[in-house]
Amino acid sequence: DARVTQTPRHKVTEMGQEVTMRCQPILGHNTVFWYRQTMMQGLELLAYFRNRAPLDDSGMPKDRFSAEMPDATLATLKIQPSEPRDSAVYFCASRISSGANVLTFGAGSRLTVL
């Protein structure tokens, strides 16, 4: 059963620390998305990649967030420095390039910044 794998599942850190979340998309999926879920804002699209190239990161705070795909099997989302307002669940999702194809989500990384 193919799945999107995210690590860590839970992270508690202190304000100012660097946080890196990782995602392994489904093998063969060339489009990867990062979403953030909070009670107040719901599901927000932060960034997405196709064939490892960033296509849109307009939803991401540029000063502290960065997203990369070092290779086709790994996507990373980094926050430096972290702030309490970054506390949320971060989801990675992947699909084959066509928009009609289903987006498969990972289980999420729950981040708590104290």
Added chain:
Amino acid sequence: AQSVTQLDSQVPVFEEAPVELRCNYSSSVSVYLFWYVQYPNQGLQLLLKYLSGSTLVESINGFEAEFNKSQTSFHLRKPSVHISDTAEYFCAVMRSDKLIFGTGTRLQVFP
């Protein structure tokens, strides 16, 4: 721009009762529409999708949704819910190759 509105933030219902979760979208072009379900502490899972063709789409667990172009709606229905259907349900629309979600509806099924 395409967007999605889910009118109900919470829907409480008794087991075996019918339920409808409402979703309206705004778009002047062809749309791809989706319903995703999120169980506690899990990621989102696809429930069903409308791409083209028949306006009534069904999932394997008894849910169905009907694409209504004149009313710009894609409401989700189930004739008889189970306790296990308790979850958050998200309507979504494809916009410029990106999936844009509604704010979600929490379905709470009571025994």
